[in-house]
Amino acid sequence: MxxxxxxxxxxxxxxxxxxxxxxxxxxxxxxxxxxxxxxxxxxxxxxxxxxxxxxxxxxxxxxxxxxxxxxxxxxxxxxxxxxxxxxxxxxxxxxxxxxxVGDRAVPLLLDALRTNDSRLVAAAMGPSAAAHLPADAWRHGVLKCLFTGVPLAVVADLTARRDAELDRMVAAYAAERRAAGRDVPDDALALLATTP
Known part of the structure; x- marks a missing residue:
């Protein structure tokens, strides 16, 4: 908002x-x-x-x-x-x-998602990202949230834009974390729990 x-x-x-x-x-x-x-x-x-x-x-x-x-x-x-x-x-x-500004915002969103600053990543995944980021960039933005500890609650239209490819990527991320003996973020587990 x-x-x-x-x-x-x-x-x-x-x-x-x-x-x-x-x-x-x-x-x-x-x-x-x-x-x-x-x-x-x-x-x-x-x-x-x-x-x-x-x-x-x-x-x-x-x-x-x-x-x-x-x-x-x-x-x-x-x-x-x-x-x-x-x-x-x-x-x-x-x-x-x-x-x-429509898709003219995309370069700024992509730049923010290349950072490791959780404040920028969170701000970038708002309504403009939901409306204008291409699917692959948007999915990587969701993963970037998981990597940087940004709650998925900030991702605008997560339910609407979620697809099987995002679920696959999150499952692979979780599997890598488990294989390395690391905890899987609660947001990733919650998303996977609702995978069809």
Whole structure:
């Protein structure tokens, strides 16, 4: 779920409104606003369990790209992702669904899934991945969650996209873990328990 419409506490909302006004007036300031967001709006858990800084950055990116069209929004998102730290990259990934950039998001999702940063992997396996990643890349994303300890609960549309090939891959992963004398993650066991 994308935190775009999530409301913060009144003080944080007021500070965020100032930043949103800046980027709406001059979208070219979004990178600076993105970097300042956590200092201006705050850090820590926010509503719906989403970090306050993620909520702020998603809303800033949406504000900056309003009216830019899918190509323009994708270009801004790609640049913020390229130049951002891990927290900023996570926020870009969380914003992809709200930006409605379609399969233009795929390169960012694939890049995040090549990392071993569980925060990026979790953010990458949201609704944009479910809607736009090719089947093989999506399956490898699910396995990456298992490898990095990301709960499969974060994988959007897991039940809908699950197929026999994913079940085979998870079974092979579990067999390799057992053969090496290692525990199989509970999420993998739960998935295998429901294999037809």
């Amino acid at each position: 994308t935190p775009v419409r999530t409301t913060l506490d009144p003080a944080a909302e007021e500070r965020l409104a100032g930043l949103e006004e800046e980027v709406r007036a001059d979208p070219g300031t979004v990178a600076r606003a993105f970097a300042r967001a956590a200092r201006v709006v705050g850090r820590g858990p926010g509503p719906d369990g989403l970090p306050v800084q993620d909520v702020a950055r998603v809303r800033l990116l949406v504000a900056a790209t309003r009216g830019a069209g899918p190509d323009g929004a994708a270009a801004v998102a790609a640049e913020l992702y390229r130049t951002g730290d891990a927290d900023e990259r996570r926020a870009v990934l969380l914003a992809l669904e709200a930006l409605d």
